Amino acid sequence: MGNTFPLGNKELRIGILGMTEGNGHPYSWSAMFNGYTKEYMDLCEFPVIPVYLYKQPPETIGIEGAHITHICCTGYMEREEAEKMARASNIPNVVDKPEDMIGQVDAVICATDRGDEHVERCRPFIEAGLPMFIDKPLVSSEEDLRTFLKWRKAGAKFISSSSMRYCKSIEPYYKNHYELGEMRYIIRPMAKYLETYGIHALENLYPLLGKGFKSVQYLGHDYNSTLYIEHDSGCTCIVTQDKDLCGTGLIAMGNKDSAIISDGDSYYAFKKQLDLFVHWLRTGEEPFPFEQTIELMKILICGLRSRNEGGRRVCLSEINTEDI
Numbered sequence: 001m002g003n004t005f006p007l008g009n010k011e012l013r014i015g016i017l018g019m020t021e022g023n024g025h026p027y028s029w030s031a032m033f034n035g036y037t038k039e040y041m042d043l044c045e046f047p048v049i050p051v052y053l054y055k056q057p058p059e060t061i062g063i064e065g066a067h068i069t070h071i072c073c074t075g076y077m078e079r080e081e082a083e084k085m086a087r088a089s090n091i092p093n094v095v096d097k098p099e100d101m102i103g104q105v106d107a108v109i110c111a112t113d114r115g116d117e118h119v120e121r122c123r124p125f126i127e128a129g130l131p132m133f134i135d136k137p138l139v140s141s142e143e144d145l146r147t148f149l150k151w152r153k154a155g156a157k158f159i160s161s162s163s164m165r166y167c168k169s170i171e172p173y174y175k176n177h178y179e180l181g182e183m184r185y186i187i188r189p190m191a192k193y194l195e196t197y198g199i200h201a202l203e204n205l206y207p208l209l210g211k212g213f214k215s216v217q218y219l220g221h222d223y224n225s226t227l228y229i230e231h232d233s234g235c236t237c238i239v240t241q242d243k244d245l246c247g248t249g250l251i252a253m254g255n256k257d258s259a260i261i262s263d264g265d266s267y268y269a270f271k272k273q274l275d276l277f278v279h280w281l282r283t284g285e286e287p288f289p290f291e292q293t294i295e296l297m298k299i300l301i302c303g304l305r306s307r308n309e310g311g312r313r314v315c316l317s318e319i320n321t322e323d324i
Contacts, residue, residue, distance in 0.1 A: 030089035181256030
């Protein structure tokens with residue numbers, strides 16, 4: 001883990017890892033670095049991706065001095081999928097094994113949304129000393145969180161976040177929501193499943209309150225996942241999910257006023273997330289303190305533990321990371 005970091009102003013060669021079923025990030029994120037070839041992007045099986053890419057003026061696409069140069073897909077459609085993504089997003093090299101990137105790239109993006117797979121997907125690159133961006137959620141278990149924290153303590157360089165932290169319409173409220181007064185109640189609907197998309201909702205609301213989350217209780221059933229979350233400030237948060245729920249905003253209620261905030265600009269959120277990743281690679285300046293990621297993972301782990309234990313109220317203090 002002794003590689004030189006930060007990387008400075010060098011031309012950055014970045015590898016990207018995929019993929020998991022239902023997650024097309026290697027298509028869109030690679031295109032945000034490299035641009036795209038429309039005839040192949042038209043064939044993308046995630047129709048929302050070409051829609052938001054095609055809305056962007058060409059000059060807004062690309063990150064100066066940084067390109068996705070290698071791609072590897074393991075776990076879902078493998079080589080076939082990687083070659084499709086490479087054609088669509090102008091990636092020059094497709095490899096069969098993730099480890100084949102080592103020595104060929106300066107950094108790696110793990111663009112998969114299964115937290116329970118991230119330790120093993122990231123291990124070769126962490127051990128090789130390569131800096132990484134790891135898609136949300138970083139983990140989904142206490143054991144895996146402890147593993148990443150041990151790696152970080154040993155000098156590993158990695159960051160992780162949900163793009164929802166950078167929602168264009170919600171972001172201004174993070175530093176200034178004085179008109180709402182003291183926050184009392186936040187409701188955040190979210191699509192799909194707690195394991196993969198729950199962190200989108202959690203990271204969306206976290207900057208409104210800051211550290212101090214106390215407990216999580218699972219109140220869902222069948223395909224619905226509803227979390228009742230308590231914060232030291234006295235604010236209660238409700239995150240409700242369903243496999244086909246369409247939820248892109250939140251309701252924030254204070255003791256002076258309330259706001260209903262919606263957002264649909266996926267490109268802005270993803271692109272800012274990637275711009276900040278490159279800034280971190282060049283300067284070592286993290287987009288936000290890693291302690292926030294730790295607390296967010298504890299919230300998610302508590303929600304999953306509560307679900308597995310019949311809806312028991314689980315306190316964040318039960319997730320032990322203090323002895324690392």
